[in-house]
Amino acid sequence: MRWRRFSGLLERPGVIQGKLIRLWSVERHDLLKNYQWANDRELIRLAGMNPLPKSVWEVERWYETSTTSPNTQIxxxxxxxxxxxxxxxxxxxxxxxxxxxxxxxxxxxxxxxxGIGSDAVYTLCKFAFEELRMHRLEARVLEHNERARRIFEKVGFKTEGVERESHYSEGKWWNVKLLGLLDRELDEP
Ligand SMILES: CC(C)(COP(=O)(O)OP(=O)(O)OC[C@H]1O[C@@H](n2cnc3c(N)ncnc32)[C@H](O)[C@@H]1OP(=O)(O)O)[C@@H](O)C(=O)NCCC(=O)NCCS
Structure with a gap:
């Protein structure tokens, strides 16, 4: 119902269109989900996030920082x-x-x-190369996160190196794989 009312907005230029998804700006009303995700043990393990419990205030501070930093586009x-x-x-x-x-x-x-993650990565990389004139994109993936490595490889990222024991979690040091993609190498998944 709500979306019928806002259906015109779905085509607005600020939205980046993928095959399965659209990329929007993160809004203040999205913060509750981010609070849940920031405290989700499985996401913390796979994405190598800070394992400490996060408060609503910390998630709000993360939102302020990541939506105002000139070096980050979320x-x-x-x-x-x-x-x-x-x-x-x-x-x-x-x-x-x-x-x-x-x-x-x-x-x-x-x-x-x-297929959501692959489409999101492809859509963002295409936008970064074509609209932001990026030349090289990188990704860092924990060695145990095969699903993440796969989505980056599916769009053309190549493993370029390993940062040995550069992440600590669950009482253990983990290697982190460095993947890289040049603008001429992007593949549709
Ligand atoms: C990683 C993540 C973004 C991937 O998104 P997704 O929508 O689940 O991924 P897709 O469905 O597009 O693709 C998953 C691919 O991994 C493959 N895969 C799944 N488990 C796998 C495993 N254990 N080993 C190898 N490949 C695996 C799937 O077969 C699929 O590849 P295919 O299409 O060639 O068959 C998502 O799962 C996620 O957010 N995970 C938690 C946080 C995280 O890991 N973030 C990445 C930090 S670098």
Whole structure:
């Protein structure tokens, strides 16, 4: 019902259109889901997030920082009918050399394995190369996170190296894989 009222907005230029998803700006009314995701043990484990319990105030502070930082562009991943599923970002952007790091999280577990993550990564990379004149995108993936590695490889990222034991969680040091993608290498998944 709500979406019928706002249906004109779905085509607005500020929304980036993918095949299965659209990328929107993250709004203040999206914060409750982010609070849940930031405290979800499985997401923390897979994405290598800070394992401490996060308060509402900390999530609000994260929102203020990531939506105002000139080096970060964060987007809400929404299904075609408007359901908020996760976030994707360009972080540590270096505009002069056209480089940034891609991070992605589908917070709603029931949507994993349906092609959403691959489409979101492809859609954002295409936008970054074509509209933001990025030349090189990077991603860092924990060695145990095969699903994440797969989605980056599906759109053309190549493993370029391993940061040995650079992440600590659950009483153990983990290797982190560094993946890279040049603008001429993007593949549709
Ligand atoms: C990682 C994530 C973004 C992937 O999104 P998704 O929508 O689940 O992924 P997709 O459905 O597009 O693709 C998953 C791919 O991984 C493959 N896959 C799943 N489990 C796998 C495993 N254990 N080993 C290898 N490949 C695996 C699937 O077969 C599929 O590849 P295919 O299309 O070639 O068959 C999502 O699962 C997520 O947010 N996970 C938690 C947070 C996280 O890990 N973030 C990434 C931090 S770098």
């Amino acid at each position: 987007f809400a991943i929404k299904s075609l009918d408007g359901e908020y599923l996760g976030n994707i970002e360009l972080a540590d952007m270096e505009v002069r050399v056209g480089r940034a790091e891609v991070g992605v999280l589908i917070g709603e577990h029931s949507f994993w394995g349906k």
